[in-house]
Amino acid sequence: MSETNGSPEIKKDEPRIGVYVCHCGTNIAGYLDVNKVAEGAGALPNVVVSRDYKYMCSSMGQELIENDIKEFGLNRVVVSACSPTLHEKTFRAACSRAGMNQYQFQMANIREHCSWVTKDYAKATEKAMRIVSAATHRVARNRALEERKVTIKPATLVIGGGIAGIEAALTIANAGKKVYLLEREPSIGGRMAYFDKTFPTLDCAACILTPKMSEAANHPNIELLAYCELEELSGYLGNFKAKIRKKARYIDEDLCVGCGNCWEVCPQWRSSEAVKKRKAGVKVFHHEATISPMGSCYIPTLQAVPKLPVIEKDTCIHFKTGKCNKCLEACTLGAVNFDQQDTYRDIEVGTIIVATGTKVFDAARVKELGWGRLPNVITSQEFEILCNASGPTGGQILMENGEPPKSVAILHCVGSRDENYNVHCSRVCCMYSLKIAHLVREKLDADVFEFYIDMRTPGKGFEEFYHRVMDEGVIMIRGRGAAVSDVPFTPEEEGKLMVEAEDTLLGMRRRVPVDMVILAVGLEPQEDAMDLGRMLGVSCGMSGFFIERHPKLAPAMTMAEGIFLAGTCQGPKDIPDSVAQAGAAAGQALALMDQGEVSVEGFFAEVAEDACSGCRTCVPLCPYRAIDFITDKNVARVNPALCQACGTCVAACPSSAITGQGYSDDQLVAELDGALLPLSDLFEEPEPVGAPGGGV
Amino acid sequence: MSQEYEPKIIGFLCRWCSYMGADLAGTMRAKYVPNVIPIKVMCSGRVDPEFVLQAIKKGADGVLVAGCHPGDCHYIEGNYKTLRRMTLLSQAIKSFGIDPRRVRLEWVSAAEGDVFVKTINEFTQTIKELGPLERLSNGIVREPAAAGVAR
């Protein structure tokens, strides 16, 4: 520790800075000389006290700051530690407790931006010193700011009506707040609506999902916006404005009772493949299988909520040629309306929960596994439908020729944990593969082979389920199923599908003939996740899923205030985890809404009216229309309630009349000064790198 | 000097994307050269071209401005404004006799820790090749080649 420049009599607003260099255990101290940085900081202008400490974010570390503020009369504090994303709030709060304005605090990130990324100890120390110096110079210009209050509309928009969205919506609605539950498909329920049973408890998926679906649909506080898309979003925490497009169903929702007269008479199948096969007399129940009638006029599942059909314009004969009116005639209530148009409406909400889920990996991309080419190679998703009692076979597991298979192979990690497709583990496939194995063994007397890379069963009751399935006689082969072919090498292989794999336990290649192959496809982000992310201001991570604010401490929050994440849009998850996160997201949204208003960062732009030349350059630049032009005074004025502090206008004003509070010119230029300060005065030059003994 | 010339570089990073990308590089423990000192701004649109000139004047040999990808700006389109400004700025810099390669604009998203690392390494290399800017006592900054400084 060093205490310098500490003259007791100091003018009132002269900066008195305390600098705290965190060791973060060895996360920082192991890679650079924290002592030296603290010492160097002590010699910087206006620094009254500088210390290094093991864990600044601990309560001891925070107390250290609080005590120093009181003891040394500090009015500025720099903590050089981790990313501000992590602990800026913590330290701001500590400063406030000690009576200092929190905006006179500055964080210097010497962990993520320095110790973790710099190989060379001496250079890391120097870089840290520069970062600390930049922050220290800047903080001297940090002015006291007030947080702004933003009122929060007590309503939430939940985007996505799968199990996560439904759970979040119900939690909020039960707490007495209004919820708009937006779903782009004709029915809510999401992926879970297609499952027969869920692992590891094997309860019937529909039996637990459908009551939730109808509860959501009938809840007085939930407004279901099914078959609707989010068109536009504007606003910010507390005051979001969403434009919703209600897609034309060609069914009058007020008249329709969901009797089914229309979809039962539709002669047009939606999949042309399916039509061809049906004409050729082939039973269709694999790739085109659905758990619903599959005409152009259809209902996604028989338990659909809302129970309203949709007419698919692209395939419907009426829209193509005008030659079919079967559904129109069949509907005794006159609910079919071919003239319906998309309609738009605006809603206003205070918080948003994103629960848009995932898409499953397209098995056709892995050509060598034969999906789409070899009959009886199906995906896990198709198996779910096949196994579902409302499916085309009434829940029987059948090959395309209508016979039950005598042997089944399940291939794990299709499209997951594979550099060519998705590097990430899809997390649910091991377990649902075991579930599939169990269901096959339960329904058929067939041999079941599981080809796995690792068996990942980390959830509650999962390992037990794995043992149970092994006890049921399922044969486990450790090795990725590399290829599936129908070319026989021996007479026994005739008419079979051969799965090839390297058995990594036996250390040999295996070729296993089976009747049916089930590909355990992984989970991927929705195709348009990026587009939605753009609209919301939420970024996608490396695998394409939405990024949470912090992977451990804020897994349901995003960097955008007031927007939360639930379910698999944030990353692969099973049902319990999706539901748990949905509850967390809902809880956080509720906590905000219950406060009625929240404080948001006190950063905003301000026009000095005497300096404004009235050129109006700034007015059209502001993305939030926060700048009004006061014609009679011929000056621009920023509405602080709308300003989001981006600083675009500040950088553009030719008269330098606009100040970006919190990120003002003098603060940023001071930061530059600090970053580029010749360090030799405070700091020994780092040891020369290269040959020791230093021949020139 | 036995030491290799180590350029001083300032990196203006937008808070929502590039700063997060740099954070990610950290969490990934990716290693990159230590020459760029990051300065966080709310939006790349906040980077006044004046800051870039100031940085050069105050001793930086290169300036990086990094923001969200076009279309991804947290503030809708701040980065388009940056793009326009930086294009103009690089013209202006040229007319001051400074190599425009010393100022670089890059799009780095929050997910692109690897892009961040690559950008920093590449840019530092470029500046190393250009050599340190020469600063005369009258405040004039110029390219080393113009002054005939051997590198």
Ligand code: SF4
């Ligand atoms: S850009 Fe500056 S000078 Fe022009 S109207 Fe806006 S505040 Fe006034």
Ligand code: SF4
């Ligand atoms: S800083 Fe300026 S441009 Fe940005 S939101 Fe505020 S008023 Fe609008």
